[in-house]
Every structure is written in C-alpha cells, then in structure tokens.
Amino acid sequence: MKKLMIAAAAAVASLGLAVNAQAEYPTGPVQFIVPWPPGDFEDILTRWIAEDMQAATGIPASVVNRPGGGDGPFPGALEVLDAPADGSVIGSFVIGVPIVGPKIGIGIEEDSFVPVGIFLTYPFVLAASGDAPYSDMAELASHAADNDVVLGHFGAGLTPTKATFAAAKNMGFEFADDSAFDMLDCNTLSAGDADVINTTLALIEPCLGEINVLANIGAEPIGKLPGVGTLSAQAGINDLELWNGLFVKKGTPQEVIDTLAAVAEATMMSERAQALMAETGAAVYWQGTDESIARIAADTAKDAELAAIIGN
Numbered sequence: 446m447k448k449l450m451i452a453a454a455a456a457v458a459s460l461g462l463a464v465n466a467q468a469e470y471p472t473g474p475v476q477f478i479v480p481w482p483p484g485d486f487e488d489i490l491t492r493w494i495a496e497d498m499q500a501a502t503g504i505p506a507s508v509v510n511r512p513g514g515g516d517g518p519f520p521g522a523l524e525v526l527d528a529p530a531d532g533s534v535i536g537s538f539v540i541g542v543p544i545v546g547p548k549i550g551i552g553i554e555e556d557s558f559v560p561v562g563i564f565l566t567y568p569f570v571l572a573a574s575g576d577a578p579y580s581d582m583a584e585l586a587s588h589a590a591d592n593d594v595v596l597g598h599f600g601a602g603l604t605p606t607k608a609t610f611a612a613a614k615n616m617g618f619e620f621a622d623d624s625a626f627d628m629l630d631c632n633t634l635s636a637g638d639a640d641v642i643n644t645t646l647a648l649i650e651p652c653l654g655e656i657n658v659l660a661n662i663g664a665e666p667i668g669k670l671p672g673v674g675t676l677s678a679q680a681g682i683n684d685l686e687l688w689n690g691l692f693v694k695k696g697t698p699q700e701v702i703d704t705l706a707a708v709a710e711a712t713m714m715s716e717r718a719q720a721l722m723a724e725t726g727a728a729v730y731w732q733g734t735d736e737s738i739a740r741i742a743a744d745t746a747k748d749a750e751l752a753a754i755i756g757n
Contacts, residue, residue: 480521532701593621597639612680
C-alpha cells in the first residue's frame with residue numbers, strides 16, 4: 446500500500462490555475478463529511494481530495510467521519526444540510542442520500558443537495574465457499590430450488606442487497622433466510638454463518654482463490670475477476686450499483702462547485718487513485734455535475750424498478 450500513500454505531486458500542481466481562477470474560495474477551513482467509519486474506499490478517496498485541496502490552496506481541509514449506525518448516511522447528510530451553503534462543509538455521500546433520503550421524511554428534499562461529482566463505484570460481489578455446488582447465478586437458482594440458501598448482507602436497504610433480492614425473484618427462487626452483518630469476509634463463509642455473502646471484493650481478497658464469486662454487482666465486470674459476469678447480465682435485472690460522490694448544499698455558489706470539481710477530478714486521475722482501482726477492483730473516475738444529475742435521475746428509476754420486483 447506504500448505507493449497509494451505517495452503524494453500525487455503532478456496532480457496537485459495541475460490544480461494551480463483552476464484554484465487561482467477561483468481565488469475567493471476557500472477563505473476558511475473546509476470540512477468533508479464522510480458518514481461512515483474511517484477506512485473504506487469513500488473515506489480514503491475523500492481524504493486524498495482534502496489533502497490535494499489543502500496543498501493547492503494553502504487552506505486547511507479535513508475529513509470528519511460521522512457514522513450514523515442504524516441510520517446509515519443520513520445523520521451525516523443532515524449535518525451538511527444544516528451547514529452554510531458556502532462550501533465550508535461538503536458531503537461525501539453514497540447513492541442512498543439523493544435517492545432514498547427524499548422518501549423517508551427526515552427533511553431531505555430532492556433538491557436539497559447539488560452533486561459536485563460522482564467518483565467511486567464499490568466493487569460489490571456475491572460469493573460462496575469454494576465447495577458450494579454453484580459457481581454462478583444460474584447454478585445458484587437451480588440449487589436453491591431444492592435446498593435452503595442463507596444470504597448475508599450489509600443491510601436490506603442497501604443497493605447491492607436490493608439488487609440481490611431482485612435477481613433472486615427474477616430467477617424464480619428465494620433465499621431461505623437472510624441476515625445483516627457488520628462484517629462479511631472469508632471467515633463468514635468458512636464459519637458457515639451464511640451460504641452466500643453480498644460484500645466488497647476487498648474483504649474477500651485474502652481467500653479469493655478458495656471461494657466461488659458468483660457475480661459482481663455493477664454495470665461492468667471487474668477486471669480482477671475474469672469470467673465472472675455481472676448480476677444484471679445473469680439475472681436480467683437493471684445494473685444499479687453502489688456509488689459515492691461529493692455533494693454541496695443547494696445555493697452553494699458555482700465558483701465553489703467549480704473549484705471542488707477541479708480538485709476532485711485531478712485527485713481521481715492521480716497515480717495513487719488509479720493504483721487503488723487497479724489493486725482493489727473499485728472503479729475510480731470523475732463524473733461532473735451535469736452527468737451526476739442525469740445519473741441520479743436514471744438511478745432513481747432503476748431503484749424503483751428493483752423495488753417493484755421485490756414488492757417494496
């Protein structure tokens with residue numbers, strides 16, 4: 446991991462002109478709110494954005510972790526919503542904030558936040574033990590027709606879990622039981638706590654050669670998993686995936702958004718961010734405001750389609 450922590454000097458230097466063009470911002474410390482514990486992909490990448498922001502502007506920029514426990518990302522999102530619309534507090538949010546947030550009556554509206562850009566797709570997969578009598582979704586469906594299969598996941602409301610339930614329904618089977626876990630890794634499978642787990646590739650990397658990866662949950666196959674098809678292609682459902690992006694409160698000046706976008710895009714294109722993608726299977730890229738707005742609209746429709754399949 447040493448090379449992931451090497452400063453992306455060229456990327457930071459390239460920010461000079463963009464930031465100088467918006468010299469009015471930032472005028473004071475900037476906080477990036479990550480509504481999860483430290484250590485996962487969104488936290489790592491947001492910290493690198495903050496580092497590059499500080500290096501380019503000379504103004505302190507930091508990440509504050511605000512894990513919401515059972516409430517997920519929403520307490521952190523509300524903290525950003527309560528902050529001034531001046532770019533001093535920025536949210537690093539998963540898909541659920543703009544898509545689910547407006548539906549649950551907590552004060553988040555469809556236009557509460559403006560996306561600066563989307564930059565990460567999590568490498569979610571469905572995996573089973575190496576001795577399981579199935580190695581893809583068709584084989585799982587056939588096995589589940591006559592046998593109980595227990596699913597482990599990170600929460601019923603999470604996008605990859607919804608996609609998994611919809612895939613099962615579309616393929617004519619149901620899981621005999623399912624449970625939410627705080628951790629889903631090699632030990633979960635070896636201990637028999639679940640037959641199939643819905644988790645990220647990084648958590649099963651140590652035993653990748655000893656397990657069956659049935660599918661990856663995203664629009665594109667993961668390069669590190671040759672021969673593993675996407676869940677959408679195997680099950681005939683849409684390709685909704687779990688992503689993360691930067692968001693600011695509605696009313697934030699355009700020059701603030703432009704400066705943040707310039708920094709974040711350079712961070713995502715940096716050597717260390719691209720190395721993270723190559724090493725972990727996470728997709729690291731940059732989609733600006735207009736692309737992100739269009740993606741959120743499309744994903745809202747996809748989310749409703751999956752909900753209809755599973756009867757939610």
